[in-house]
Amino acid sequence: MEIRSTTDEDLDVFVDTVHAAFGLFPETPVEGGGLWWSALDMDRCLLALTADGQPVGTAAAHPFELTLPGEAIVPTSGVTAVGVLPSHRRRGVLGTMMRHQLTEFRARGEFLSVLLASEAPIYGRFGYGPATYTQQLKVPRHRAALAAPRARTVAGAPAAGSDNGSVEVLRRAECGEILEEVYDRYRRAQPGALSRPHRWWALRAGQPPISPAPRYVAVHRDADGVPDGYASYSIDEAKTLTVDETIATDDTVYTALARFVLGHDLVAQVVFKHVPPEHPLRWQLADFRAGQVSDEMDWLYVRLLDIPQALTARGWFTDGELVLDVDDPFLGEHGRYLLTVQEGKADCIPTDREPDLSLDVRDLGSIYLGGTAPSTLVRAGHVLAHRPNAAPLADALFRADRPPHCLHWF
Numbered sequence: 267m268e269i270r271s272t273t274d275e276d277l278d279v280f281v282d283t284v285h286a287a288f289g290l291f292p293e294t295p296v297e298g299g300g301l302w303w304s305a306l307d308m309d310r311c312l313l314a315l316t317a318d319g320q321p322v323g324t325a326a327a328h329p330f331e332l333t334l335p336g337e338a339i340v341p342t343s344g345v346t347a348v349g350v351l352p353s354h355r356r357r358g359v360l361g362t363m364m365r366h367q368l369t370e371f372r373a374r375g376e377f378l379s380v381l382l383a384s385e386a387p388i389y390g391r392f393g394y395g396p397a398t399y400t401q402q403l404k405v406p407r408h409r410a411a412l413a414a415p416r417a418r419t420v421a422g423a424p425a426a427g428s429d430n431g432s433v434e435v436l437r438r439a440e441c442g443e444i445l446e447e448v449y450d451r452y453r454r455a456q457p458g459a460l461s462r463p464h465r466w467w468a469l470r471a472g473q474p475p476i477s478p479a480p481r482y483v484a485v486h487r488d489a490d491g492v493p494d495g496y497a498s499y500s501i502d503e504a505k506t507l508t509v510d511e512t513i514a515t516d517d518t519v520y521t522a523l524a525r526f527v528l529g530h531d532l533v534a535q536v537v538f539k540h541v542p543p544e545h546p547l548r549w550q551l552a553d554f555r556a557g558q559v560s561d562e563m564d565w566l567y568v569r570l571l572d573i574p575q576a577l578t579a580r581g582w583f584t585d586g587e588l589v590l591d592v593d594d595p596f597l598g599e600h601g602r603y604l605l606t607v608q609e610g611k612a613d614c615i616p617t618d619r620e621p622d623l624s625l626d627v628r629d630l631g632s633i634y635l636g637g638t639a640p641s642t643l644v645r646a647g648h649v650l651a652h653r654p655n656a657a658p659l660a661d662a663l664f665r666a667d668r669p670p671h672c673l674h675w676f
């Protein structure tokens with residue numbers, strides 16, 4: 267089995283092979299782009315070939331930036347387009363491609379990698395753990411009233427800022443660069459969010475609202491007219507208004523956009539796709555049970571490649587000290603680290619002190635962004651706590667400024 271990097275000349279073979287692996291036929295290119303694979307960087311793709319040169323496997327990586335807790339922005343490779351022909355499965359082709367990729371990422375100086383998994387059991391063995399989660403929120407319109415915010419200042423005035431902005435509805439094709447600019451501001455402050463490289467928007471490569479699919483977009487502007495949020499949506503024959511994504515640079519803007527779609531005439535229900543866990547919108551509904559949560563699922567998987575670098579890159583919100591004993595069976599590595607957090611910054615050095623927690627690198631990937639509590643993995647039997655207060659201390663340390671969330675599909 268040979269694994270080799272591709273060039274632009276390999277695009278057709280790559281696209282045919284990955285589609286055959288998924289049992290699909292490649293779509294016919296359309297003018298104006300819109301095809302997911304048009305955004306691939308061919309010099310970051312791999313082909314697996316048999317001894318007689320037949321392509322049987324594919325893997326690709328997008329160069330993204332990932333926002334970590336504390337608004338730290340780091341480069342990462344987003345693994346995608348992984349496929350092995352049905353005729354060549356379970357012979358180790360994927361394992362060989364994964365090893366090749368991880369070596370390449372490290373050679374580029376990257377200390378973590380991410381992906382979205384087609385099936386949850388595939389990637390744990392390669393050191394990837396689910397790290398962000400997403401869910402749908404459905405609200406019947408007749409139960410969609412928002413409660414008045416209860417928080418008051420000491421002087422008794424409402425504490426929540428009122429929205430001084432405005433909402434304008436545009437067709438997707440009329441939005442110009444507004445969505446790209448607003449998304450970029452949003453993702454820089456949202457832990458777990460990925461950058462969307464300009465070429466994705468230019469090529470219309472991705473899911474709505476990036477793709478050319480027809481959409482209306484409610485664009486929110488601040489008091490000075492500067493766009494600071496949007497909700498891209500469509501309404502079907504069953505009178506369901508489905509919001510592809512609600513992107514807001516702060517909570518007041520999110521509330522204004524939610525209020526707008528929830529108040530839309532001639533609509534029976536509103537479905538918000540991709541709501542982050544613990545999002546305040548459910549609490550804002552006057553009728554808590556009006557918000558029906560469904561389709562909760564894992565989204566971004568994280569794989570650490572350099573543990574001290576990764577742990578010192580993110581922001582921290584509680585001081586403390588923890589010894590982590592980390593096993594990386596796929597890469598055949600093992601390390602014990604003393605993590606010391608002081609005033610928002612971490613130091614992470616090798617140690618031979620007794621460990622507080624012993625864990626697999628995939629589980630460290632799951633807790634890294636603050637979206638999975640270490641104590642949950644202790645209770646699940648995956649992480650071993652060596653003393654009673656190790657898990658609560660780890661929970662407090664790893665918790666992020668807000669739950670990580672990613673809604674970029676790749």
Ligand SMILES: CC(=O)SCCNC(=O)CCNC(=O)[C@H](O)C(C)(C)COP(=O)(O)OP(=O)(O)OC[C@H]1O[C@@H](n2cnc3c(N)ncnc32)[C@H](O)[C@@H]1OP(=O)(O)O
Nearest residue numbers: 287346347348349350355356357358359360361381384387
């Ligand atoms: C990030 C993305 O692109 S997600 C898209 C992933 N691709 C797909 O789902 C397309 C359809 N599936 C496929 O193309 C293939 O089945 C792949 C790519 C998932 C796996 O490729 P293979 O070459 O068969 O995997 P490989 O032989 O290296 O398997 C390595 C191990 O993973 C296991 N494994 C592989 N696929 C799966 C799966 N879908 N579910 C559970 N375990 C799996 C194998 O059993 C093997 O375990 P072992 O080492 O204990 O024996």
